[in-house]
Amino acid sequence: MTDAAIVVEDLRVLRGGREVLPGLSMTVPRGQVVGLLGPSGGGKSTLMRALVGVQVVAGGTVSVLGAPAGSASLRRRVGYLTQAPSVYADLTVRDNVRYFAAVLGADATAVERAIEAVHLSDHAGARVANLSGGQLSRTSLACTLVGDPEVLVLDEPTVGLDPVLRRELWEIFRGLAAEGRTLVVSSHVMDEAVRCDRLLLLRAGALLSDSTLAELLARTGTEDAEPAFLALIDAAEDDGGSGRGRRGAGAEA
Numbered sequence: 001m002t003d004a005a006i007v008v009e010d011l012r013v014l015r016g017g018r019e020v021l022p023g024l025s026m027t028v029p030r031g032q033v034v035g036l037l038g039p040s041g042g043g044k045s046t047l048m049r050a051l052v053g054v055q056v057v058a059g060g061t062v063s064v065l066g067a068p069a070g071s072a073s074l075r076r077r078v079g080y081l082t083q084a085p086s087v088y089a090d091l092t093v094r095d096n097v098r099y100f101a102a103v104l105g106a107d108a109t110a111v112e113r114a115i116e117a118v119h120l121s122d123h124a125g126a127r128v129a130n131l132s133g134g135q136l137s138r139t140s141l142a143c144t145l146v147g148d149p150e151v152l153v154l155d156e157p158t159v160g161l162d163p164v165l166r167r168e169l170w171e172i173f174r175g176l177a178a179e180g181r182t183l184v185v186s187s188h189v190m191d192e193a194v195r196c197d198r199l200l201l202l203r204a205g206a207l208l209s210d211s212t213l214a215e216l217l218a219r220t221g222t223e224d225a226e227p228a229f230l231a232l233i234d235a236a237e238d239d240g241g242s243g244r245g246r247r248g249a250g251a252e253a
């Protein structure tokens with residue numbers, strides 16, 4: 001069995017008649033937190049949709065835990081947190097999680113475990129409409145966790161949250177990885193790069209880098225993720241955009 005949780009080969013996606021992912025290849029190792037970073041419109045959500053099997057693809061393969069993305073066998077093994085919170089405002093935290101548990105065939109203990117995992121036990125009976133932004137994000141996450149997934153695909157889970165709440169969520173993510181789960185987490189907040197085991201930098205559908213933060217900084221001679229990323233963008237532009245679609249440079253190492 002391979003150590004990769006996710007293997008993407010030559011993935012092509014068209015959206016609105018445009019090639020949004022022109023042939024992307026990457027692997028995600030098991031048990032790691034991989035950050036998917038890059039500017040708005042670069043294709044992060046599209047790639048995530050392909051990982052969970054809800055994106056029509058024009059070519060290539062996406063394999064998750066050894067099965068084609070979206071396979072019935074992956075239903076409980078892969079959790080997907082969409083960018084917009086997909087919970088019911090008029091239900092309580094617990095009833096939301098119960099609903100997703102019923103959809104996934106998970107039991108009552110799984111409901112309480114998921115609520116506990118996101119530190120919401122004290123608010124389990126609160127209506128979602130009355131929650132703070134951070135509590136709302138954690139409710140969505142609990143719904144994603146209730147099937148006990150091995151792979152979590154989280155689309156901008158910290159967007160709009162203050163630094164304290166972001167740190168709290170990242171501590172939860174690290175805890176989930178410490179249990180052996182694989183997380184792919186998108187963000188355009190570059191300082192979140194330090195929280196990740198590996199970074200995928202995606203811009204205009206091209207993977208500019210696939211490496212650890214330390215490797216990225218060494219390669220670009222910078223001290224921070226943001227200048228490192230800008231250096232890669234400049235280099236890709238000098239290259240006349242010929243970096244499009246090729247495998248992230250760090251993957252060659």
Ligand SMILES: Nc1ncnc2c1ncn2[C@@H]1O[C@H](COP(=O)(O)OP(=O)(O)OP(=O)(O)O)[C@@H](O)[C@H]1O
Pocket residue numbers: 015016020038039040041042043044045046047188
């Ligand atoms: N439903 C759609 N129909 C047509 N084009 C779309 C659709 N959704 C996204 N796109 C286009 O696909 C490209 C990639 O979008 P995507 O949402 O994957 O980027 P992103 O990196 O996740 O951006 P953001 O960080 O803003 O969420 C963009 O050019 C976008 O305009």
